[in-house]
Amino acid sequence: MSTDLGMPRTLTGISAVPSLGEGEALTKKDFTSDQEVRWCPGCGDYAVLAAVQGFLPDLGLRRENIVFVSGIGCSSRFPYYLDTYGMHSIHGRAPSIATGLAASRPDLSVWVVTGDGDALSIGGNHLIHALRRNVNITILLFNNEIYGLTKGQYSPTSEVGKITKSSPMGSVDQPFNPISLALGAEATFVARTMDSDRKHLTQVLRQAAEHRGASIVEIYQNCPIFNDGAFEAIKDRTQQQARLIHLVDGEPVQMGVDGERQTLVRRADGGLEFVPEEAATTETTVGHDAGAEDPSVAFALSRLTTPDKGQVPMGVFRSVERPTYDDLVRAQLEAAATTAGGPAGPAELQQLLAGNDTWTVQAARS
Amino acid sequence: MTEKSIEQIDRVVIRFAGDSGDGMQLTGDRFTSETAALGNDLSTLPNFPAEIRAPQGTLPGVSSFQLHFADHDVLTPGDAPDVLVAMNPAALKANLRDLPRGATVIVNTDEFTKRNLAKVGYDSSPLEDGTLESWHVHAVPLTSITVEALADFEGLSRKDKERAKNMFALGLLSWMYHRPTTGTEAFLATKFGSKPEVLAANLAALKAGLHYGETTEDFAVSYEIAPAVMPAGTYRNITGNTALAYGLVAAAQRAGLPLVLGSYPITPASDILHTLSGLKRHGVTTLQAEDEIAGIGMALGASFGGALGVTTTSGPGVALKSETIGLAVSLELPLVIVDVQRGGPSTGLPTKTEQADLLQAMFGRNGESPVPIVAAQSPADCFAAAIDAVRIATTYRTPVFLLSDGYLANGSEPWAIPDVADLPDLTVQFATRPNGVDAKGREVFQPYARDEDTLARPWAVPGTPGLEHRVGGIEKANITGHISYDPDNHDHMTRLRASKVAGVEVPDLEVDDPSGDADVLVLGWGSTYGPIAAATRSARNAGVRVARAHLRHLNPFPANTGEVLRRYQRVLVPEMNLGQLSLLLRAAYLVDVRPITQVRGLPFTTVELADAITAAAKEVSS
Numbered sequence: 007m008s009t010d011l012g013m014p015r016t017l018t019g020i021s022a023v024p025s026l027g028e029g030e031a032l033t034k035k036d037f038t039s040d041q042e043v044r045w046c047p048g049c050g051d052y053a054v055l056a057a058v059q060g061f062l063p064d065l066g067l068r069r070e071n072i073v074f075v076s077g078i079g080c081s082s083r084f085p086y087y088l089d090t091y092g093m094h095s096i097h098g099r100a101p102s103i104a105t106g107l108a109a110s111r112p113d114l115s116v117w118v119v120t121g122d123g124d125a126l127s128i129g130g131n132h133l134i135h136a137l138r139r140n141v142n143i144t145i146l147l148f149n150n151e152i153y154g155l156t157k158g159q160y161s162p163t164s165e166v167g168k169i170t171k172s173s174p175m176g177s178v179d180q181p182f183n184p185i186s187l188a189l190g191a192e193a194t195f196v197a198r199t200m201d202s203d204r205k206h207l208t209q210v211l212r213q214a215a216e217h218r219g220a221s222i223v224e225i226y227q228n229c230p231i232f233n234d235g236a237f238e239a240i241k242d243r244t245q246q247q248a249r250l251i252h253l254v255d256g257e258p259v260q261m262g263v264d265g266e267r268q269t270l271v272r273r274a275d276g277g278l279e280f281v282p283e284e285a286a287t288t289e290t291t292v293g294h295d296a297g298a299e300d301p302s303v304a305f306a307l308s309r310l311t312t313p314d315k316g317q318v319p320m321g322v323f324r325s326v327e328r329p330t331y332d333d334l335v336r337a338q339l340e341a342a343a344t345t346a347g348g349p350a351g352p353a354e355l356q357q358l359l360a361g362n363d364t365w366t367v368q369a370a371r372s
Numbered sequence: 373m374t375e376k377s378i379e380q381i382d383r384v385v386i387r388f389a390g391d392s393g394d395g396m397q398l399t400g401d402r403f404t405s406e407t408a409a410l411g412n413d414l415s416t417l418p419n420f421p422a423e424i425r426a427p428q429g430t431l432p433g434v435s436s437f438q439l440h441f442a443d444h445d446v447l448t449p450g451d452a453p454d455v456l457v458a459m460n461p462a463a464l465k466a467n468l469r470d471l472p473r474g475a476t477v478i479v480n481t482d483e484f485t486k487r488n489l490a491k492v493g494y495d496s497s498p499l500e501d502g503t504l505e506s507w508h509v510h511a512v513p514l515t516s517i518t519v520e521a522l523a524d525f526e527g528l529s530r531k532d533k534e535r536a537k538n539m540f541a542l543g544l545l546s547w548m549y550h551r552p553t554t555g556t557e558a559f560l561a562t563k564f565g566s567k568p569e570v571l572a573a574n575l576a577a578l579k580a581g582l583h584y585g586e587t588t589e590d591f592a593v594s595y596e597i598a599p600a601v602m603p604a605g606t607y608r609n610i611t612g613n614t615a616l617a618y619g620l621v622a623a624a625q626r627a628g629l630p631l632v633l634g635s636y637p638i639t640p641a642s643d644i645l646h647t648l649s650g651l652k653r654h655g656v657t658t659l660q661a662e663d664e665i666a667g668i669g670m671a672l673g674a675s676f677g678g679a680l681g682v683t684t685t686s687g688p689g690v691a692l693k694s695e696t697i698g699l700a701v702s703l704e705l706p707l708v709i710v711d712v713q714r715g716g717p718s719t720g721l722p723t724k725t726e727q728a729d730l731l732q733a734m735f736g737r738n739g740e741s742p743v744p745i746v747a748a749q750s751p752a753d754c755f756a757a758a759i760d761a762v763r764i765a766t767t768y769r770t771p772v773f774l775l776s777d778g779y780l781a782n783g784s785e786p787w788a789i790p791d792v793a794d795l796p797d798l799t800v801q802f803a804t805r806p807n808g809v810d811a812k813g814r815e816v817f818q819p820y821a822r823d824e825d826t827l828a829r830p831w832a833v834p835g836t837p838g839l840e841h842r843v844g845g846i847e848k849a850n851i852t853g854h855i856s857y858d859p860d861n862h863d864h865m866t867r868l869r870a871s872k873v874a875g876v877e878v879p880d881l882e883v884d885d886p887s888g889d890a891d892v893l894v895l896g897w898g899s900t901y902g903p904i905a906a907a908t909r910s911a912r913n914a915g916v917r918v919a920r921a922h923l924r925h926l927n928p929f930p931a932n933t934g935e936v937l938r939r940y941q942r943v944l945v946p947e948m949n950l951g952q953l954s955l956l957l958r959a960a961y962l963v964d965v966r967p968i969t970q971v972r973g974l975p976f977t978t979v980e981l982a983d984a985i986t987a988a989a990k991e992v993s994s
């Protein structure tokens with residue numbers, strides 16, 4: 007038996023979070039904790055931290071109502087460097103901790119910071135369930151395609167054949183495509199961005215924060231110590247243009263430098279392929295629609311990613327509205343109270359303890 | 373109709389046994405409610421297979437429900453039944469060895485077909501071959517009489533009619549022991565409200581059973597058992613799992629905190645999740661997680677946000693939650709972990725009871741990771757134990773283990789319903805403002821500054837301005853809470869966490885020693901309370917001097933524990949494990965306590981413990 011849960015769909019990810027008063031404003035400095043940042047020199051995490059510290063004031067939220075929860079890994083040190091509430095938890099479990107927090111505190115903006123090992127290996131189960139439930143949290147998945155904190159073993163996003171300390175003859179593991187995984191897990195907001203593109207990163211983060219429900223943002227992050235240059239192919243200004251596929255809502259999906267631009271079209275067999283711009287017709291051109299109910303085109307877009315980064319879609323793959331888990335959980339609590347004539351107090355507790363079958367023993371007469 | 377005689381008796385133990393699909397648990401539950409309503413004291417022991425529906429008519433498919441009731445206080449579900457109701461050959465075979473000679477057996481003869489007999493390895497019918505010679509047998513064709521009594525119900529199939537045979541059995545037993553049936557009638561009306569014909573059939577079957585007792589010559593005697601003398605008050609019957617769930621709700625209300633349960637279904641703890649999920653009106657949020665780890669993660673996340681986080685599970689689940697319990701030790705946040713213990717290791721005996729998770733609760737984590745442990749001693753006591761666990765968790769900002777077990781979870785007993793206003797006040801003070809100054813003289817929040825008395829750290833919940841701080845599983849610098857790898861700091865913090873738990877306020881151990889000069893002490897914990905109390909009573913009645921004490925708190929132990937242990941020449945420690953409490957006591961107090969152990973998935977019997985007590989008393993006096 008199922009029942010219509012009848013949820014309104016007008017809220018944003020932060021609409022229940024108290025905002026700053028008239029004339030109040032916070033700066034990047036307000037979000038910078040007094041802790042010395044301890045990532046390796048040149049680590050991509052620095053750029054992401056700076057972008058987040060710089061972007062948080064724009065949300066206009068009260069600082070005390072923002073919480074960052076992380077797991078274990080290099081990126082999971084993130085909460086220590088932000089002057090908000092934070093919890094550096096255990097390996098892989100941050101999404102479950104964030105779920106409990108979000109379900110019980112609608113007035114908080116809850117963020118999860120995780121990495122490819124934390125989210126996709128040891129914590130894979132929690133990640134997919136947080137996504138399918140659509141808990142109102144924002145998940146930043148720092149993907150450096152390597153285990154950094156444990157000093158350089160292959161991760162669930164490392165390419166097949168990767169030579170690492172634990173795979174001297176090359177990794178035999180098929181990697182996950184995090185975007186495909188998230189879409190398969192019924193995620194409502196799925197995006198990809200890159201540590202070095204501050205502007206794009208900020209743009210995507212803003213949309214992710216404002217999305218009501220679980221948002222996952224895969225951030226390509228360079229680890230100069232153990233996997234340097236993993237994203238060089240799309241960072242190099244000269245090559246970048248040829249390889250990145252920028253997903254822009256309402257626009258055709260295109261790739262390549264001017265003069266050699268290619269447009270994504272739907273083949274007769276239903277598959278997608280790039281053809282020279284001029285060969286694409288209005289009928290066959292795939293226009294990007296992040297809001298499409300059906301995630302299959304978003305999934306097909308996610309599959310355009312090639313392991314060598316010769317071809318990489320960037321941007322928001324999917325952004326659809328669906329009632330969030332935490333809203334539904336709270337709505338049931340409210341409904342239960344309303345139906346019963348109000349929330350239970352001591353009198354109702356007394357009734358509950360008594361149940362329906364009681365008997366009374368009188369004091370024995372002496 | 374001949375006038376039938378009525379005998380007055382002071383106690384009886386009845387066991388209903390049948391196939392898993394025969395509705396024996398329901399029958400037992402209803403008989404228990406009727407008995408409670410009459411004011412008898414009682415104790416119950418359901419015993420069912422782990423399989424939902426094991427093959428029909430087989431030994432593994434037998435489900436039973438034992439009830440002990442009396443005109444005096446009842447401490448256990450009874451060692452052996454005085455009356456066995458056996459709905460099929462499997463039920464007879466599985467239970468006969470527990471039945472003392474001379475006891476009464478009521479058998480459903482309809483099920484004693486060649487095929488059913490063969491299924492359980494009977495070559496001939498025990499009803500005819502003399503097997504039951506030493507017992508008082510009532511052979512009743514329960515199924516066919518039920519079907520006959522329902523002949524007029526044309527809308528029901530034969531199968532539906534047969535299904536009502538448990539109500540016939542209930543009616544018959546209700547006649548035998550003068551139990552009222554109005555409660556059952558009301559119960560059926562609610563259960564089958566939407567199916568009037570099924571309701572009418574069940575009522576008719578119940579009546580037919582009563583009538584059968586009244587009219588059949590086979591049943592010449594019925595029995596009356598006077599109400600027990602119990603302390604004044606309003607009572608209800610309650611199972612351990614229900615009492616535990618209610619205790620958590622009551623404690624949350626007394627603490628002024630929303631209750632958030634993160635849980636993954638597991639036998640025998642799932643009923644707590646079910647009960648709490650129906651109490652949304654009481655501000656209870658239940659999150660059914662994707663696994664055990666997520667269950668406790670959700671609870672801990674809620675605690676960080678200022679709720680009372682609780683997770684419920686059994687031993688295998690605790691194993692999965694261990695790392696998060698360690699995190700909670702490090703975060704120093706309130707959290708209640710309910711472990712309804714069952715037989716282990718691994719999957720073990722999911723539906724059978726055991727007390728073998730004590731050492732897991734005590735030590736089952738990496739590093740020095742102390743967690744207070746509270747244990748419930750009877751089904752109704754799960755309520756008070758839950759409140760005490762919440763008191764410790766919120767006062768000391770620590771995860772707390774609350775240990776129950778399969779026997780307490782499903783067993784039931786009368787409970788004097790407490791007045792909510794008399795429950796302890798557990799009001800929690802959240803941190804609201806900075807509690808220190810930094811080197812530059814600015815006011816700051818120090819998340820690991822401690823309360824002098826309790827050593828608890830402040831609970832500063834997100835949303836409180838000025839108290840933004842970070843917690844985590846990496847060692848924290850004392851007071852400031854910053855990450856610290858300093859050797860002296862780690863040593864200090866480890867000792868602080870240990871001192872905090874060692875300093876949890878728990879009442880002294882009370883000793884029950886009516887003669888005042890016993891040489892033998894029986895010390896127990898958890899659900900052995902009933903069997904130990906019954907056994908010491910029986911030994912004392914036989915002239916043995918024996919003292920008895922029971923531990924509610926396993927970590928820390930009450931301050932006087934060592935002194936109590938040393939007062940006696942011999943200390944016996946009965947446990948449903950291989951001596952886990954004994955190990956802890958020996959280590960802590962260097963006292964040579966003697967374990968009495970069994971892991972049969974069932975509680976101790978009064979007789980086996982009374983014999984052990986008597987033997988020990990003899991040994992020390994000679």
Ligand code: SF4
Pocket residue numbers: 044045046048049050051080081150154155228229230231232
């Ligand atoms: S190991 Fe790699 S990911 Fe980790 S901090 Fe160093 S550079 Fe960054």
